[in-house]
Amino acid sequence: MSMTHYLKNLRVKNLKKRKEKNPDYPIASWIQDDIFQDKTIGKxxxxxxxxxxxxxxxxxxxxxxxxxxxxASPVEITSENLKNQFDRTIEKNLExxxxxxxxxxxxxxxxxxxFEIPIDVREYIFQKIESLGVKEVAIESRAEFVTSENMESIRKNxxxxxxxxxxxESFNDTIRNVSINKGVSREVIKQAFKISKEYNVGIKSYILIKPLFITEKEAILDSINTANECIEIGCSRISFCPATVHTGTLIELIWKKNQYRPPFLWSILEILKEVKSQNPDALIMCDTSGVNSKRGAxxxxxxxxxxxxxEIFNEFTLTQKIEKLDVDCECKKQWLSYLDYEQKNIVPLGDESLL
Ligand code: SF4
Ligand SMILES: [Zn+2]
Incomplete structure (x- = not known):
């Protein structure tokens, strides 16, 4: 059975559990403290x-x-629904x-x-945002949609x-396309960086810390190398995403067999310290959703x-101060022996391997 076939089957089983929600409301919305591209802080x-x-x-x-x-919605979402989702949220937060x-x-x-956001909706949303006069707009997209045509539709509005x-996720082609099944080539990524730059649009690089099938040590090195390469080709910021075991994913299946462990916080500290010390001017953030739970880092x-x-990850994200990352604890020794022990093994270890 091919990987695609296997993953699709896994997905189909879980999708049956999706519930229909009101298509005129977004999945979520919230306000938080944040850091802008120029490293100033705001909401x-x-x-x-x-x-x-x-x-x-x-x-x-x-x-x-x-x-x-x-x-995602199991039922059709119309352009009208999408506009309503956006308008309602803006109205609620207008003040x-x-x-x-x-x-x-x-x-x-x-x-x-x-397929997700029809072009008329995209432009409607951009025009409304332009009239609000905010400092920054952030969206997310797979690399293949960072085309000249799409950058023009952004800059027009x-x-x-x-x-x-x-x-x-990773600049290592095998890790990105086999461990993660991202389905994006290095060429497409490089092209996305090049085109976005022509339109003065920044790229925030999401990097996955500890995909499947690699050891903790390999994960540390891969994240450092990936971040360095993204910074070198000119991303506007790095956002590290420590892996979390989500329901219905291949990671969950393998985690349940005790053949996967989410990353140690020590590993993340090491990655952040290393990348920040090599690139003191780069804007480097760390996502903390799922962090410090059994399924998260x-x-x-x-x-x-x-x-x-x-808390240190959050503070580091907002302040960009490397000295915030200095922390110690007795349990660091367990991490060091895990790294050591796993390298001597032939397969990555799960969570209970040292018990
Ligand atoms: S991480 Fe992969 S599967 Fe998930 S939304 Fe992005 S491209 Fe799609
Ligand atoms: Zn500890």
Whole structure:
């Protein structure tokens, strides 16, 4: 059975559990503290639009860590629905929206894919945002949709800073396309960087920390190399995403067999320190969703350093200060022996391997 066939079957089983939700409301929206491209701090409004979902996930079973399709709508979402989702959220937050703010429009897929967001809706949303006069706009998209045509449709409507979050995940082709099943070539990624630059649109590189089938040590090295390469070819920022075990994914299946362990927080600290010290001017962030839980990145789960380190990741993201990353704990020794022990093994270890 091919990988695509296997992943698609896994996906289809889970998709039956999706529930129909009101198509006129987004999946979620919230306001938070954030850091802008120029490293100043302000607020951002995030809107997760409810769409049909990621086409790559329908066609190929999708990426091995991703369960976004579970949030997508099992019923048709019309242009009208999408406009309502956006308008309602803006109306609700109108009082707090100002010119030192960013609006982040995510879809749990690709905002620039007309399969999810028809072009008329995209332009309607951009024009409304332009009239609000915010400082920055962020969207997310797979690399193949960062085309000249799409960049033109952005620049025709938006004069502010624009950033596209692109899942680079890893610059190692085998890790990206076999471990992660991303289905994006190195050429397409490089092209996306080149084209976005021509239109003065930034690329926020999402990097997955610890995909399947590699050891903890290999994961550390891969994330460092990937970040360095993204910075070298000119991303506007790096956003590290420590892997979390989501329902219905291949990662979950293998995690349940105790052949996968989400990354240690020590590994993430190491990656952040290394990349920041090599690139002091680069904007480097770390996502903390899922961090310090059994299914997310964690150290010894019973040790109290977990919450503290999660807070350190948030502080580092906002301040960009490398000294924030200096932290120590007794349980660091367990991480060091895990790294050592796993390298002597022939397959990556699960969570309970040292018990
Ligand atoms: S990670 Fe992105 S491209 Fe991959 S399946 Fe999820 S939404 Fe689609
Ligand atoms: Zn500890």
């Amino acid at each position: 951002s409004l995030t809107i997760i639009l409810r769409t049909k979902g990621c086409k790559w996930a329908y066609d190929s079973g999708g990426c091995t860590m991703c369960s976004y399709l579970m949030d 707090v929206i100002n010119n030192n703010m960013s609006i982040k429009l995510f879809t749990s897929g690709s905002f620039l894919d007309p 938006l004069s502010c800073n624009v950033e596209i979050g692109v899942g680079i 964690h150290n010894n789960i019973t040790c109290e350093c977990g919450e503290k380190i999660k």
